[in-house]
Amino acid sequence: MPQSQRFLAALEANGYDWFGGVPCSLLRGVIRRFDNEPRWGYVSAVREDSAVGLAAGAAMAGRQPVVFMQNSGLGVCVNALVSLNAIYEIPSLLVISWRGEGGKDAPEHIVMGDIMKPMLDLMNVPSRVLSADTLEDDVAWTAATIRETRLPAALIVPKGILDAAS
């Protein structure tokens, strides 16, 4: 099974039922699947914080949302995460690509690649780095974490897991 299909199957198996965001090349495989399969109802948002807002509305309407973004978008989302999700206790799964991992990437990604994890920690957003070996466990961990905290949790997606076009 292609990895992106495996990932979406794991999300669905854990009850996630609303999808939206802004793409990243490292998430290309999943986003292509969304584009080709309208049944997912993926919302192509204009900005990452807007996707977080849409997801908050969906969550209050009883859905279990997932927001996809490049880590550059985490910077855009800071105020939404702290002045909406955190104080209102509105959950959401954030699937965030890891551009700039290990300092090897285009210049614009280096700083965010370095500070993304501390930023999530600072905002009290629990996170895990997605691994192909433990993909199902990683997704199940997010669902269990969100059930417990009623707050956002994040999966950090390194290069080479969800970027394949298949």
Add this chain to the structure above:
Amino acid sequence: MLRADAVRQVVEALPDDHLLVACNGMIGREVFTARDRESTFYMIGSMGLALSIGLGVAQCRPDRQVVVLDGDGNVLMGAGVLATAAALAPENLHHVVLDNEAHGSTGDQRTVSDVVPLEAMAKAAGYVSAERVDAEDLAKVMPAFLAKKGPALLLAKVDKGNQHGIARVTHTPPEITARFSRAIAG
């Protein structure tokens, strides 16, 4: 007309079963002061996201009517979301904008809506309808506006300045979430 009076006209015209997302700043506080309802989401932070939140609700619950009450500063900050609303085209989304051409909660510093007509932006994005009315006529036009197919926008120009005695929302944010979620679930 002062914004607080326009807010009162809007919320008094809302049928009980309509969900309301009120933007941050004085507008949300004026909504709370005029008419507190379980079915109102008072967005006290996250400026610019009221339309996103309302759109998310409207998209997930096409059987419910959703009204977003916004100000010009909020619309301009989240202007790109006008495009998302137009693209998703929820018929059950109604967007009311009270435009005082200023950031009224921080001291009436000017926005740019005196030269950029927000209803024209919504119309250009692809809202089914977007119209400007006189604030004095809000109470009269609200029922017909809410009967329109969405996404629809209604904008009224209001005066700068805040009414005295407008309370802060006393419900805690988690209480607001719980109440609003219950109201959506019906």
